[in-house]
Amino acid sequence: MSKKVAILYGVLGGTLRSRRFRQELRLAGYSVVSKVSDADIVIAHSAGNFSLPQVMAGKKLLLIDPPYWPEKTVRERMRNRMRRHTQSHQLYGYSRWYVIKFNLVSWFYMLTNPLRQWRIYKYAHVFNLPDVLHDQQGILVRNEDDDWLTPEAHVILHENPNIKLVTMPNDHDHLWYNPRPYVELLKQL
Numbered sequence: 682m683s684k685k686v687a688i689l690y691g692v693l694g695g696t697l698r699s700r701r702f703r704q705e706l707r708l709a710g711y712s713v714v715s716k717v718s719d720a721d722i723v724i725a726h727s728a729g730n731f732s733l734p735q736v737m738a739g740k741k742l743l744l745i746d747p748p749y750w751p752e753k754t755v756r757e758r759m760r761n762r763m764r765r766h767t768q769s770h771q772l773y774g775y776s777r778w779y780v781i782k783f784n785l786v787s788w789f790y791m792l793t794n795p796l797r798q799w800r801i802y803k804y805a806h807v808f809n810l811p812d813v814l815h816d817q818q819g820i821l822v823r824n825e826d827d828d829w830l831t832p833e834a835h836v837i838l839h840e841n842p843n844i845k846l847v848t849m850p851n852d853h854d855h856l857w858y859n860p861r862p863y864v865e866l867l868k869q870l
Contacts, residue, residue, distance in 0.1 A: 686711045686867070687720035691727025691748075692801050693787040694857075702860040709864050722870055724863075726856065727829060728801045733813050741870040742819030742844075745863065746853050749810035750831040761828040775858060783854070811837045818843040820866050826852040845869070 686706055688699060696703075703713050714720050717732075723740045725733055730747035775783075791798060814821070814837070821844050823830045835846050849855070849862060856863045 684711055685714050685719055685721045687714050687717040687723050689717070689723060689725040689729030689732045691729050692798055693790045694726060694729065695786075695790055697786045697789065698783075698857050702857060702863070705860040705864045706867075709867070711864075711867065722867060724867075727853065728805065730810070730813065731801060731804050731808055742817055743822070743863070743866060743870065744819060745822045745856055746824055746827045746830045747808075747810055747813075747821075748805050748829040749808060749834075749837075750829060752831065779858065783857075811840065814838070814841050814844050816843075817841065818870075820845050820847055820869060822847050822849055822863065822866065824849050824851050824853055824855055826850075829853060 688702070690698070706713055711722075717723060717740075720740060722743060723733070724743045724745070725747065726745045728748055730744055730749075733742070733744075821834060821838065823832070823834050823846065825848060838844050838846055847866060851859075
């Protein structure tokens with residue numbers, strides 16, 4: 682079993698957001714490394730998938746809700762995500778305190794690196810997941826209530842039998858709230 686894991690974060694992600702996730706990884710026997718080149722497995726969440734073409738040679742991949750939905754514009758997906766996020770307390774059972782902390786961390790990441798946010802937004806228009814997945818090995822996760830990855834993700838996997846599609850309940854950022862099911866998927870790699 683591969684033990685070294687690197688995490689590629691999305692727009693509003695980073696080490697503040699992933700504390701529970703990294704703790705769960707350690708409890709499962711994985712070590713989290715900061716340099717992707719040192720990792721055996723790369724976990725990419727949301728826009729973190731945009732960094733994959735530069736880092737994946739010889740790596741196993743766990744891709745969680747990459748932003749790929751050709752039928753919807755980035756603006757539509759952002760609007761849907763914001764709408765659903767404001768209802769996350771009621772929809773997914775997140776505590777009010779968790780939602781407040783989540784929003785504070787989101788604002789922190791948004792305000793501390795606006796250039797990164799802008800680059801991600803611009804790249805989202807040209808990101809092509811089928812090209813990224815070509816000849817790769819790993820698992821693609823789509824959360825049922827995700828506003829970024831098309832529900833038709835299974836169609837793009839016909840060309841790559843080495844990528845397995847797994848559908849999980851809940852929303853786009855559920856891995857930060859309940860990381861255990863996502864860490865369990867690593868055992869399949």
